[in-house]
Amino acid sequence: MIKIAIVDDNSFLIKAAQEKLSFFEDFSLKFSADNGFDLVEKLEKNHNVDLILMDIEMPKMNGIDATCFVKQKYPQIKIIMLTVFDNDENIFNAIKAGADGYLLKEVNPKELHQGILDTMNGGATMTPSIAMKTLKLFRNPIDFAVVANCEDIKLTTREIEVLEQLSKGLKYNLIADNLFLSVGTIRKHIENIYTKLQVHNKLEAIQKAKNNNLI
Amino acid sequence: MIKIAIVDDNSFLIKAAQEKLSFFEDFSLKFSADNGFDLVEKLEKNHNVDLILMDIEMPKMNGIDATCFVKQKYPQIKIIMLTVFDNDENIFNAIKAGADGYLLKEVNPKELHQGILDTMNGGATMTPSIAMKTLKLFRNPIDFAVVANCEDIKLTTREIEVLEQLSKGLKYNLIADNLFLSVGTIRKHIENIYTKLQVHNKLEAIQKAKNNNLI
DNA sequence: CACAAAATACGGCATTTGTCGTATTTTTTA
DNA sequence: TAAAAAATACGACAAATGCCGTATTTTGTG
Numbered sequence: 001m002i003k004i005a006i007v008d009d010n011s012f013l014i015k016a017a018q019e020k021l022s023f024f025e026d027f028s029l030k031f032s033a034d035n036g037f038d039l040v041e042k043l044e045k046n047h048n049v050d051l052i053l054m055d056i057e058m059p060k061m062n063g064i065d066a067t068c069f070v071k072q073k074y075p076q077i078k079i080i081m082l083t084v085f086d087n088d089e090n091i092f093n094a095i096k097a098g099a100d101g102y103l104l105k106e107v108n109p110k111e112l113h114q115g116i117l118d119t120m121n122g123g124a125t126m127t128p129s130i131a132m133k134t135l136k137l138f139r140n141p142i143d144f145a146v147v148a149n150c151e152d153i154k155l156t157t158r159e160i161e162v163l164e165q166l167s168k169g170l171k172y173n174l175i176a177d178n179l180f181l182s183v184g185t186i187r188k189h190i191e192n193i194y195t196k197l198q199v200h201n202k203l204e205a206i207q208k209a210k211n212n213n214l215i
Numbered sequence: 216m217i218k219i220a221i222v223d224d225n226s227f228l229i230k231a232a233q234e235k236l237s238f239f240e241d242f243s244l245k246f247s248a249d250n251g252f253d254l255v256e257k258l259e260k261n262h263n264v265d266l267i268l269m270d271i272e273m274p275k276m277n278g279i280d281a282t283c284f285v286k287q288k289y290p291q292i293k294i295i296m297l298t299v300f301d302n303d304e305n306i307f308n309a310i311k312a313g314a315d316g317y318l319l320k321e322v323n324p325k326e327l328h329q330g331i332l333d334t335m336n337g338g339a340t341m342t343p344s345i346a347m348k349t350l351k352l353f354r355n356p357i358d359f360a361v362v363a364n365c366e367d368i369k370l371t372t373r374e375i376e377v378l379e380q381l382s383k384g385l386k387y388n389l390i391a392d393n394l395f396l397s398v399g400t401i402r403k404h405i406e407n408i409y410t411k412l413q414v415h416n417k418l419e420a421i422q423k424a425k426n427n428n429l430i
Numbered sequence: 431c432a433c434a435a436a437a438t439a440c441g442g443c444a445t446t447t448g449t450c451g452t453a454t455t456t457t458t459t460a
Numbered sequence: 461t462a463a464a465a466a467a468t469a470c471g472a473c474a475a476a477t478g479c480c481g482t483a484t485t486t487t488g489t490g
Contacts, residue, residue, distance in 0.1 A: 047393070075380050076393050095353055101346075122372070123343020124350050128333035131316075131346065135339050138310050138353060156466060169418040171446075184469050191449070192466095200448070201476090202418060203384040371436060386476075400438050406479070407436095415478070416446090 002120055003048060006032040007039045007066065008055040008082075013105065017053060017082065020109040027116070036061025040069060051078040051116060054099075056090055064093045071098035078119045082107075091133055101125035153196060153212055162189045164215050167206045217335055218263060221247040222254045222281065223270040223297075228320065232268060232297065235324040242331070251276025255284060266293040266331060269314075271305055279308045286313035293334045297322075303428050306348055316340035348428070355425060368411060368427055377404045379430050382421045 004027055008014045014032050021027045030049050033039040037060040043049070052070065056063035067079050080101040081094045094102055100119050103112065104127050115125035126134065155163065165175040172190075176183045190205075199205045209215045219242055223229045229247050236242045245264050248254040252275040258264070267285065271278035282294050295316035296309045309317055315334045318327065319342050330340035341349065370378065380390040387405075391398045405420075414420045424430045 048395075072383055073385075073389075074393055075383050075385075076376060095350055098354075100350075118343035121343065122347065124346035125343055126341070126346055128336065128338025128340055131339035131341055132337065134349065134353070135310055135315075138349065139313075158467065167418075169416060169422065173446095181467090182469055184471085185467070187447085187449095188469075189467080190447090194448080201384060202447085203382075203421070206418075207384065373437065388476095396437090397439055399440055402477085402479095403439075404437085405477090409478080417477085 002027050002116065003030045003050045004028065004053065004116070005030050005039070005042075005049045005051075006053045007034075007036065007058070007063065008032070008053075009035050009058045010055070013055070016105075017112075020107075020112050023109050024113050027113075035059055036063065036066030036069070039066055043070065043074065047074050047077070049077055050120060051080065053080055053082045056081060056083040056085060056094070064090075064097050067094065067097040067099055080115065080119060080125065086127075086130055086133065088133060088137065091130060092137055095134070102130045103127055104130070153208075153214065155193060155196060155209075155214055159189055159193050159196075160214060162186060163193055163205065163209055166190065166202055167209070167215055217242050217331065218245045218265045219243065219268065219331070220245050220254070220257075220264045220266075221268045222249075222251065222273070222278065223247070223268075224250050224273045225270070228270070231320075232327075235322075235327050238324050239328050242328075250274050251278065251281030251284070254281055258285065258289065262289050262292070264292055266295065266335060268297045269294055271296060271298040271300060271309070279305075279312050282309065282312040282314050295330065295334060295340065301342075301345055301348065303348060303352065306345060307352060310349070317345045318342055319345070351428060351430075355428075368423075368429065370408060370411060370424075370429055374404055374408050374411075375429060377401060378408055378420065378424055381405065381417055382424070382430055 004021065006014050006017050006029065008017070018029060018032075021029060030046075031042055033042055035058040039052070040061070054063045054067060058066075061069075063081060063083070067081070070077055070079060078100045079098070080103055081090075081099050082103050082105055083090070084105050086104060091102060101115055101124050103115055103125065107115070107127065118125045161179065162175060165178060170178070172183050172186050176186045179186070193205055194200060197205050197208045199208055206215070219236065221229050221232050221244065223232070233244060233247075236244060245261075246257055248257055250273040254267070255276070269278045269282060273281075276284075278296060278298070282296070285292055285294060293315045294313070295318055296305075296314050297318050297320055298305065299320050301319060306317060316330055316339050318330055318340065322330070322342060333340050376394065377390060380393060385393070387398050387401050391401045394401070408420055409415060412420050412423045414423055421430070
């Protein structure tokens with residue numbers, strides 16, 4: 001029994017999706033949400049869900065941001081984008097956000113059913129037109145470089161040096177050894193790095209630093 | 216009536232494909248070829264073909280190079296890779312070479328039929344597992360350069376699931392919560408993962424797993 | 431069915447890490 | 461030159477992590 005949630009601001013389309021799903025007995029619709037924010041709230045109460053069918057254009061919190069959030073906090077939950085728009089930007093962002101599939105709303109019940117099964121089975125599902133756009137994006141590495149980077153985080157030379165060593169998986173004592181410093185100093189640097197990046201452990205620091213091209 | 220050619224060095228598999236196609240009346244098999252070189256020769260005599268089902272591993276000229284050649288000289292001809300291997304390198308190269316789809320040979324007649332129709336319609340077709348690998352390659356631009364993978368590391372489904380959550384920076388208790396397990400079990404899984412990957416901490420595990428496209 | 435593999439769970443212990451202090455020295459810059 | 465920023469260093473404590481056992485239940489495969 002696959003536990004499903006639907007997120008869409010259009011109640012008509014939620015109904016349509018419900019009907020499509022109702023044909024199949026191996027699905028159980030746990031709940032639906034109006035928008036990303038609503039979804040997050042409901043998940044915080046109960047995240048016992050296997051898969052989410054997610055619209056993109058929504059008020060309060062859109063489907064891309066919601067996907068980011070869910071995949072960050074509940075990576076085990078599968079997400080299939082289910083939308084009327086198939087422009088490059090949406091597809092690109094959805095994939096980057098971690099979506100497991102991208103279907104157009106016109107999809108027929110049988111294909112939706114199969115897509116959900118494939119996804120639960122560890123695969124990905126895409127309508128053919130989306131798949132083609134994906135391949136094209138893949139062949140055109142231009143877009144990969146474009147990274148929106150609002151924040152202005154500044155680390156000192158030493159801090160970057162430490163962070164680089166940290167990202168190699170070195171332990172504090174080895175980093176200290178490499179840089180001819182005391183372990184205490186390394187720890188203090190890392191403490192300051194965490195404060196500046198607003199994170200609380202190695203992994204987050206490294207990920208955030210990479211996203212902001214600091215290392 | 217869609218005109219199809221099959222390229223495969225295994226005559227048995229050509230026969231299998233022929234049979235799969237014979238179920239459908241909108242296909243006509245124009246010819247088959249033993250290898251890429253053979254295909255090129257035959258196309259030079261007569262390139263009145265809509266779509267090619269292409270094996271990868273072949274003597275004389277492999278499927279990747281053949282795809283490159285065909286797409287260069289006859290861009291209107293659609294090409295679907297049809298192979299037993301689904302390793303990253305093949306998928307990556309096939310896409311770069313310009314393939315319009317990538318199916319595993321296990322594919323059933325109906326799916327093959329639909330895939331061909333989708334492709335002729337300007338879309339792309341992929342088996343779900345391939346689609347997932349494509350998305351992962353897409354998200355991990357590191358792999359574009361590397362793609363050298365000698366070792367054969369095998370993690371269980373559960374282990375990969377845990378590793379994925381670990382890579383998001385989640386702590387053990389949150390992972391346990393997400394997967395409805397005890398913290399002890401998570402720790403044991405991580406212990407086993409470390410042993411298999413021959414590493415001794417999170418970061419190394421995640422890096423090694425990414426390099427081997429396990430996550 | 432029988433066997434092997436995988437998943438689940440718990441306890442203990444040493445080490446590492448994250449967070450909070452405080453404090454001195456060096457470098458940068460206004 | 462005076463003030464600010466950066467780099468250095470140490471101590472203490474709680475939490476998280478890595479590593480070693482063992483053991484039962486579930487799942488998958490021949």
